[in-house]
Amino acid sequence: MNDTHVHLEGDKVLQNVARIASEFTRSGDVVGRVGGEEFVWILPEVNQLLAEQMAERLRQAIAQGSAAGAAPNVTISVGLAQLRSADTSLTLFSRADNALYDAKEGGRNLVKLAA
Numbered sequence: 001m002n003d004t005h006v007h008l009e010g011d012k013v014l015q016n017v018a019r020i021a022s023e024f025t026r027s028g029d030v031v032g033r034v035g036g037e038e039f040v041w042i043l044p045e046v047n048q049l050l051a052e053q054m055a056e057r058l059r060q061a062i063a064q065g066s067a068a069g070a071a072p073n074v075t076i077s078v079g080l081a082q083l084r085s086a087d088t089s090l091t092l093f094s095r096a097d098n099a100l101y102d103a104k105e106g107g108r109n110l111v112k113l114a115a
Contacts, residue, residue: 013066013074020065024058038100040093048082048113055080055111063109077103081114 014037021031021039030042041058043051055078063075079100081092095114103112 009072013072016066017062017074017076020062021058024054024061040096048080051080051082052111052113059109059111075109077108078111079103079114080111 014033017039018031018033021041025031025041026043028044030040032040034040041055043054046054059076059078063073066072066074077100079096079098079102081096081099083092087095099112099114103110106112
C-alpha cells in the first residue's frame with residue numbers, strides 16, 4: 001500500500017481495515033497488527049468450517065466497506081490455520097503465513113486454509 005500511495009494514505013487504509021475487523025470480533029477474540037499490512041485474528045473455540053465462514057465474511061466486508069471515507073479501496077488475502085495438538089505459536093503462525101502467501105499467489109482477495 002505505501003509503495004503505491006503515500007504513508008498517510010496507507011495509515012488511513014490500515015485504520016479503516018482495523019475498524020472493520022473489530023466489528024467482526026467476538027468477546028475473547030484477539031485481533032492485532034503483526035506488521036506492515038498483516039493482521040492476525042485469533043478465534044478461540046471455533047471449528048475450521050466456522051473459521052472459514054468468518055474469514056470469508058470479513059474478506060467480503062473489507063472489499064465492500066474499505067472505501068468508506070477518503071482512504072483507497074482495498075481487498076485482503078487470508079491465510080487460515082487451525083491449532084493442532086503439536087503446534088507451538090510459531091508453527092501455527094508459520095502455517096497461517098504460508099496459507100496467506102498461497103492466497104496471494106492464487107490471485108489475492110481469497111481465503112486459503114493451511115495444509
